[in-house]
Amino acid sequence: MLSKVKTCVLQGLDGYIVDVETDISRGLPTFNIVGLPDASIKESKERVRTAIKNSGYEFPLSRITVNLAPANIKKEGSQLDLSIAIGILTAMEVIKYKAFDDTCFIGELSLDGNVSSVDGVLPMIISLMEQGFKRVIIPYDNRHECGVVKGIDIIPIKSIRELVSFLNGDIKLETYSVHTPDLSSEDDNYDDFADIKGQYALKRAMEIAAAGHHNILIIGPPGSGKTMAARRIPSILPNLTFEESLEITKIYSIAGLLGDRPLINKRPFRSPHHTTSAVSLIGGGRIPKPGEISLAHHGVLFLDELPEFSKNVLEVLRQPMEDGIVTISRVNATLTYPTKFMLVASMNPCPCGYYGDPTHECNCSQKSIENYLGKISGPLLDRIDIHIEVSPIKYDDLDDKSKVETSKEIRERVNKARHIQLERYKNDNIFSNSQLTSKLIDKYCKLDTESRKLIKGAFDKLGLSARAYSKILKVARTIADLDGETNIKQHHLAEAIQYRSLDKKYW
Amino acid sequence: MNNRDTLIWLSSIKGVNNKIIDILEKNFSQLSYIWDASKNDILSIREINDKIKQEIIKNRNDLYYENLLKRIESYKIKVITYYDNDYPLNLRNISDSPKVLYMKGQLIPEDEVSIAIVGARKSTSYGKWAAEKISSELANLGICLVSGMAKGIDTHVHISALKSKSRTIAVLGCGVDIIYPSSNRELYHKIQDNGCIISEFPLGTKPLPYNFPQRNRIISGLSLGVVVVEATEKSGSLITARHAIEQGKDVFAVPGNINSIFSRGTNLLIKDGAKLVTGIEDIIEEIPYLIDKCAKFYKNKKVELNYNQFSDDEIKVLECILEKPIHFDLIAHRTGIRINDLNSILTILEMKGAIKQMSGKVYTIQ
Numbered sequence: 001m002l003s004k005v006k007t008c009v010l011q012g013l014d015g016y017i018v019d020v021e022t023d024i025s026r027g028l029p030t031f032n033i034v035g036l037p038d039a040s041i042k043e044s045k046e047r048v049r050t051a052i053k054n055s056g057y058e059f060p061l062s063r064i065t066v067n068l069a070p071a072n073i074k075k076e077g078s079q080l081d082l083s084i085a086i087g088i089l090t091a092m093e094v095i096k097y098k099a100f101d102d103t104c105f106i107g108e109l110s111l112d113g114n115v116s117s118v119d120g121v122l123p124m125i126i127s128l129m130e131q132g133f134k135r136v137i138i139p140y141d142n143r144h145e146c147g148v149v150k151g152i153d154i155i156p157i158k159s160i161r162e163l164v165s166f167l168n169g170d171i172k173l174e175t176y177s178v179h180t181p182d183l184s185s186e187d188d189n190y191d192d193f194a195d196i197k198g199q200y201a202l203k204r205a206m207e208i209a210a211a212g213h214h215n216i217l218i219i220g221p222p223g224s225g226k227t228m229a230a231r232r233i234p235s236i237l238p239n240l241t242f243e244e245s246l247e248i249t250k251i252y253s254i255a256g257l258l259g260d261r262p263l264i265n266k267r268p269f270r271s272p273h274h275t276t277s278a279v280s281l282i283g284g285g286r287i288p289k290p291g292e293i294s295l296a297h298h299g300v301l302f303l304d305e306l307p308e309f310s311k312n313v314l315e316v317l318r319q320p321m322e323d324g325i326v327t328i329s330r331v332n333a334t335l336t337y338p339t340k341f342m343l344v345a346s347m348n349p350c351p352c353g354y355y356g357d358p359t360h361e362c363n364c365s366q367k368s369i370e371n372y373l374g375k376i377s378g379p380l381l382d383r384i385d386i387h388i389e390v391s392p393i394k395y396d397d398l399d400d401k402s403k404v405e406t407s408k409e410i411r412e413r414v415n416k417a418r419h420i421q422l423e424r425y426k427n428d429n430i431f432s433n434s435q436l437t438s439k440l441i442d443k444y445c446k447l448d449t450e451s452r453k454l455i456k457g458a459f460d461k462l463g464l465s466a467r468a469y470s471k472i473l474k475v476a477r478t479i480a481d482l483d484g485e486t487n488i489k490q491h492h493l494a495e496a497i498q499y500r501s502l503d504k505k506y507w
Numbered sequence: 508m509n510n511r512d513t514l515i516w517l518s519s520i521k522g523v524n525n526k527i528i529d530i531l532e533k534n535f536s537q538l539s540y541i542w543d544a545s546k547n548d549i550l551s552i553r554e555i556n557d558k559i560k561q562e563i564i565k566n567r568n569d570l571y572y573e574n575l576l577k578r579i580e581s582y583k584i585k586v587i588t589y590y591d592n593d594y595p596l597n598l599r600n601i602s603d604s605p606k607v608l609y610m611k612g613q614l615i616p617e618d619e620v621s622i623a624i625v626g627a628r629k630s631t632s633y634g635k636w637a638a639e640k641i642s643s644e645l646a647n648l649g650i651c652l653v654s655g656m657a658k659g660i661d662t663h664v665h666i667s668a669l670k671s672k673s674r675t676i677a678v679l680g681c682g683v684d685i686i687y688p689s690s691n692r693e694l695y696h697k698i699q700d701n702g703c704i705i706s707e708f709p710l711g712t713k714p715l716p717y718n719f720p721q722r723n724r725i726i727s728g729l730s731l732g733v734v735v736v737e738a739t740e741k742s743g744s745l746i747t748a749r750h751a752i753e754q755g756k757d758v759f760a761v762p763g764n765i766n767s768i769f770s771r772g773t774n775l776l777i778k779d780g781a782k783l784v785t786g787i788e789d790i791i792e793e794i795p796y797l798i799d800k801c802a803k804f805y806k807n808k809k810v811e812l813n814y815n816q817f818s819d820d821e822i823k824v825l826e827c828i829l830e831k832p833i834h835f836d837l838i839a840h841r842t843g844i845r846i847n848d849l850n851s852i853l854t855i856l857e858m859k860g861a862i863k864q865m866s867g868k869v870y871t872i873q
Contacts, residue, residue, distance in 0.1 A: 366629035391867035494851030
């Protein structure tokens with residue numbers, strides 16, 4: 001007889017419903033799956049057959065045809081195993097037939113009949129919930145990540161036998177749900193900013209960057225503490241909102257990087273090595289997987305030694321930085337992933353690293369310095385709001401008495417400033433000052449006469465380029481938010497101007 | 508063809524230099540006679556390489572000469588020869604002065620009062636700061652600044668002169684129609700409008716390395732004195748200084764740290780007797796010509812920092828920076844001003860023209 005059960009496949013971050021239709025009829029014993037299955041689904045024949053047998057049921061010696069509808073889209077993923085097995089068992093009438101229209105089955109089978117975990121369950125469940133499904137069966141090992149989704153019954157199962165008993169009404173299974181985990185990153189064990197002595201200017205710049213989600217470029221000779229400070233940025237990032245957390249978790253679920261965590265509750269910090277390829281950065285593959293920039297969504301992408309990255313790798317960053325999404329096209333699929341990351345980049349001022357260092361001689365030629373800096377193109381530099389120069393400071397110059405702020409103190413200010421932004425922009429569909437468009441800048445960054453005079457003077461006297469204008473306003477907006485001020489004051493603007501050193505042509 | 512035309516024609520031929528023109532002049536008594544001389548007369552001059560003689564004969568026709576004039580005209584280039592009255596006096600007085608000068612822009616009589624400032628292509632922020640300071644102060648006195656339009660110090664000298672709306676002359680090591688380095692394209696056009704670009708090399712000459720030492724003698728020759736700002740031991744700026752000594756001009760050098768390779772050349776010059784420069788007074792008092800001009804300068808100099816225009820915090824920061832160039836963190840540490848306030852104070856002080864930011868977040872008094 002014929003049966004029909006539902007499962008789900010992923011295209012990017014969106015789940016699509018697939019109907020698994022199974023027919024068992026008389027004829028030579030064969031087992032066919034049609035409907036554009038990929039290799040992993042074709043192989044599921046063997047897993048399904050063995051799993052059913054080892055669960056204590058008899059595999060029918062008949063002509064079995066499985067159709068995956070709609071038949072015209074390609075399907076991928078081992079999560080279809082479970083639905084095919086249930087389809088066969090239903091067609092065999094081992095399971096009492098009833099319409100499973102509001103139930104979706106997700107899970108891979110192992111040969112002993114147990115259900116093992118699959119990647120990308122969270123985005124599937126969120127899509128299913130949005131499409132009105134009432135109940136979803138998932139592998140037991142995936143239950144943590146799914147538990148946070150409300151509005152759909154989540155039933156984790158361990159084996160086919162258990163599922164059959166449940167569907168036949170012999171046993172009862174609890175729906176699984178967890179409380180939304182605490183999203184404030186209080187109990188973390190990040191390195192602390194208190195470890196860094198001095199570097200007041202750099203710490204302040206990082207505080208502003210974290211508060212306004214601004215991209216930041218740190219320039220300085222080796223040993224000046226660039227990397228050390230950058231690695232401490234996660235400790236001062238603002239708390240995630242639930243929606244942000246869910247978006248990040250979806251991406252990690254697809255990439256299979258979720259582990260046991262129900263929800264990513266900390267902003268991600270990704271630091272790919274400079275030998276990384278363009279594809280690994282933006283995402284790709286036959287069926288495109290999210291790259292580093294998507295894994296850093298709502299978090300930090302740290303590129304250490306920026307000019308060492310190959311030029312084409314850096315150039316691919318431009319469009320995702322601007323749009324907050326990246327669209328990757330391959331033969332099999334065209335997928336879109338979100339990429340609202342905060343870029344933290346560090347670099348030396350020259351190839352040998354010591355240009356401008358008070359104690360070392362730089363032995364690069366003018367030409368090689370220009371080539372080195374030329375690797376960072378103007379358009380890329382345009383998208384970085386804050387430039388900060390650092391130089392190594394001798395310990396003896398700073399005595400021990402000075403009080404050093406901890407990350408916790410800084411984070412409190414950052415959280416406050418971010419909260420102000422979230423409130424202000426709740427109708428504008430953005431979440432931070434760095435995303436202000438020129439129209440919104442006019443609306444939210446109003447300047448008084450004094451400030452207007454200041455910025456005009458800055459352009460005349462300090463040789464700032466025209467493109468610096470909107471960056472300065474955005475950063476000034478964040479500084480004002482850190483101060484809790486509604487309007488940008490002159491001193492906010494004056495501070496923001498300090499962070500445009502590359503525009504002033506020091507080199 | 509008169510002597511002047513013949514000279515312009517001759518100097519455009521590949522391989523012909525001052526020495527060869529002198530030999531030709533000696534052999535023919537009048538330079539213009541070459542144009543109509545027989546082939547054998549030219550070939551019989553033994554001191555000149557055969558290849559060059561062939562080249563002279565090959566190009567001795569009206570078509571070549573007309574094309575040459577057309578090119579000069581199309582690039583709007585002015586040619587001054589040794590025979591002309593407006594040939595720069597300073598330059599006429601040196602030995603081996605160039606026979607022909609190609610110019611873009613104007614040379615005016617006031618340009619006689621000029622100082623050459625040269626330095627390394629690759630320079631430190633100290634070098635740039637010193638070049639800018641000396642250049643702009645001299646330029647404010649109305650002194651014309653001569654340099655080589657190379658990257659680094661030279662570029663800063665020209666820019667400072669232009670900013671002070673003063674005259675500036677760039678002497679190139681290639682044809683005046685070629686912009687080298689190409690990154691100075693904008694500067695090249697600005698100098699043309701507010702000064703002059705000079706080269707002795709025929710149009711289309713490439714910036715070959717051996718041209719530069721030769722052009723350095725024009726830089727020193729055009730000016731009353733040469734200031735070397737930053738130079739390594741092998742720098743071309745030292746060649747300029749040597750030419751200056753040979754031409755009897757004053758040589759000045761800006762001292763640097765003894766551990767800096769960029770100041771080794773200038774420190775060496777000081778050791779060898781060049782005058783150490785800490786301010787433009789040191790330059791002016793050596794050159795009698797300039798002393799009249801400096802009355803105005805000393806008057807301006809009296810205007811020291813006027814503390815009234817600064818707030819208390821600003822004065823605290825200024826006093827910290829007055830000692831020596833100092834890093835942001837140390838200012839913060841010594842004054843105890845909050846970081847966010849300090850950032851804005853520094854911007855405002857920089858805009859008031861009291862301080863200047865150098866690379867690496869180090870601040871110095873302007």
